Amino acid sequence: MSTLVSQLTEVVGDAGILTGKALAGRSAGIWSGEALKALALVRPKSTEEVSAVLKICHQARQSVIPAGGMTGLVGGHESGDTDIVLSLERMNSIESCDPRSRTMVVEAGTILQTIQEKASDAGLMFPLDLGARASCTIGGNIATNAGGVRVLRYGMTRDLVLGLEVVLADGTVVSSMFDMLKNNTGYDLKQWFVGSEGTLGVVTRAVLRLYEAPIATETALLAVPSWEDVMGLLRHFDGVLAGGLVAFEVLWRNHYELNTGPYSELEPPLSESAPYYVLIDVFISDAKQGRENLEALLMQCLEENKIVDGALASSETERLKFWQIRENFEPEQNKFDTICGYDVSLPIEAMEKYVEAVETNLISQFPDAELYAYGHIGDGNLHFSIYPGVAKDFDVVNKIIYGPLKDLNGSVSAEHGIGLEKKAYLSLTRSETEIDLMRRMKMMMDPNGILNPGKLFDLVED
Numbered sequence: 001m002s003t004l005v006s007q008l009t010e011v012v013g014d015a016g017i018l019t020g021k022a023l024a025g026r027s028a029g030i031w032s033g034e035a036l037k038a039l040a041l042v043r044p045k046s047t048e049e050v051s052a053v054l055k056i057c058h059q060a061r062q063s064v065i066p067a068g069g070m071t072g073l074v075g076g077h078e079s080g081d082t083d084i085v086l087s088l089e090r091m092n093s094i095e096s097c098d099p100r101s102r103t104m105v106v107e108a109g110t111i112l113q114t115i116q117e118k119a120s121d122a123g124l125m126f127p128l129d130l131g132a133r134a135s136c137t138i139g140g141n142i143a144t145n146a147g148g149v150r151v152l153r154y155g156m157t158r159d160l161v162l163g164l165e166v167v168l169a170d171g172t173v174v175s176s177m178f179d180m181l182k183n184n185t186g187y188d189l190k191q192w193f194v195g196s197e198g199t200l201g202v203v204t205r206a207v208l209r210l211y212e213a214p215i216a217t218e219t220a221l222l223a224v225p226s227w228e229d230v231m232g233l234l235r236h237f238d239g240v241l242a243g244g245l246v247a248f249e250v251l252w253r254n255h256y257e258l259n260t261g262p263y264s265e266l267e268p269p270l271s272e273s274a275p276y277y278v279l280i281d282v283f284i285s286d287a288k289q290g291r292e293n294l295e296a297l298l299m300q301c302l303e304e305n306k307i308v309d310g311a312l313a314s315s316e317t318e319r320l321k322f323w324q325i326r327e328n329f330e331p332e333q334n335k336f337d338t339i340c341g342y343d344v345s346l347p348i349e350a351m352e353k354y355v356e357a358v359e360t361n362l363i364s365q366f367p368d369a370e371l372y373a374y375g376h377i378g379d380g381n382l383h384f385s386i387y388p389g390v391a392k393d394f395d396v397v398n399k400i401i402y403g404p405l406k407d408l409n410g411s412v413s414a415e416h417g418i419g420l421e422k423k424a425y426l427s428l429t430r431s432e433t434e435i436d437l438m439r440r441m442k443m444m445m446d447p448n449g450i451l452n453p454g455k456l457f458d459l460v461e462d
């Protein structure tokens with residue numbers, strides 16, 4: 001056993017560290033068929049242990065990869081044979097849930113869905129919600145500043161974190177566990193770590209902001225005849241529903257058809273076909289009246305030809321089925337063997353032409369490629385899945401997709417982050433001055449460069 005591994009074992013105990021053959025049963029991530037690569041997987045049980053582990057690694061200049069649920073989509077948690085993977089999986093307690101202050105104090109390894117359920121049991125809601133809810137951790141959500149399906153109404157993860165505890169690379173514990181909404185006392189240090197993808201510190205605990213739970217949630221699926229109408233509906237609903245519109249997702253026609261066709265177990269809920277399908281969630285405060293109002297609103301949209309068809313979910317089961325049409329990737333996996341996913345943001349008014357141009361350019365290079373577009377369009381966030389035939393030529397596809405974004409003032413990552421996969425394209429969205437400042441922050445906070453090295457950007461330019 002190496003000196004480093006025995007030092008770490010002293011801190012976390014035998015049950016807190018896995019090496020060699022014991023690692024074989026651990027997967028490298030939700031999409032990965034491979035075993036986890038690491039010198040050791042270290043699983044501390046407390047902030048003190050995280051601090052002691054990092055202190056040892058800092059002194060030994062040992063690379064450390066923080067890991068949560070490993071659902072990240074940009075290779076941010078990727079590790080190699082010589083890395084220490086620092087998993088927060090044993091730090092998964094909910095320390096408190098206070099309905100008066102509407103806050104929850106959690107350890108970083110707590111699974112998002114567990115937090116949602118705990119809030120719900122207290123008659124409250126933690127609004128962050130994403131497809132990986134059953135596996136991702138709040139620490140990973142914070143480190144990636146996760147978005148999800150309710151950003152339109154509640155903001156991204158950074159808007160839901162009131163306080164944070166972080167351990168710096170040298171083991172220093174920074175506790176900013178404030179639990180009030182307002183705190184204008186200098187730099188908002190916690191925000192340095194939100195979205196820092198494990199490169200500046202390890203998140204160990206957080207104070208989360210909770211909201212009152214809605215009385216009921218209504219979900220509607222609408223077939224929309226044009227992009228003009230998609231944009232019009234977003235503004236119209238956001239206005240007349242007075243803050244009740246919490247999700248506005250759009251599926252391009254082929255995505256809807258794939259997810260309700262022969263490769264899927266789901267039946268198409270609408271009889272009319274259209275170029276776009278809009279899925280909305282609306283929170284209402286009066287179950288009966290709220291539903292009637294929504295029915296009337298959708299009827300009016302139908303009469304005015306803003307939609308060609310629509311269905312309001314009639315039960316919780318149907319509501320979840322509508323969401324599965326958006327979130328379920330099994331039909332893609334059934335039809336294609338390679339998945340290549342993208343996550344960009346750009347002004348909503350530019351989206352229609354952008355998607356058309358990407359598709360045309362893609363097919364001119366890869367005639368058998370199929371492009372599926374969908375996303376959190378209410379937030380200007382577009383996702384692409386591209387199949388098949390492009391797997392060997394990611395650089396070409398990346399250029400087709402990311403190339404136009406600079407001129408559109410868009411972003412190469414709306415919510416998944418940069419990790420390893422988008423590192424080469426960071427400068428399309430961030431200026432040299434901004435990247436230089438990020439590098440200086442990294443060098444100040446992690447002078448030995450041990451935390452998630454090589455992720456987000458390289459410390460030295462090529």
Ligand SMILES: Cc1cc2nc3c(=O)[nH]c(=O)nc-3n(C[C@H](O)[C@H](O)[C@H](O)COP(=O)(O)OP(=O)(O)OC[C@H]3O[C@@H](n4cnc5c(N)ncnc54)[C@H](O)[C@@H]3O)c2cc1C
Pocket residue numbers: 030065066067068069070071072073075076077088108129130131132135136137138139140141142143144145146147148149197198199201202203204415416419452455
């Ligand atoms: C089906 C599916 C749907 C998804 N939908 C969305 C979506 O709608 N919106 C969205 O934003 N993302 C989405 N994602 C991506 C992913 O779920 C998020 O990025 C999530 O926040 C990652 O959490 P995790 O615990 O799995 O983190 P990991 O994947 O383990 O890690 C992600 C990054 O955070 C770092 N990290 C993890 N924990 C800590 C910690 N405690 N301290 C410091 N750094 C840490 C890691 O080093 C890595 O860089 C989706 C993924 C899947 C598989």
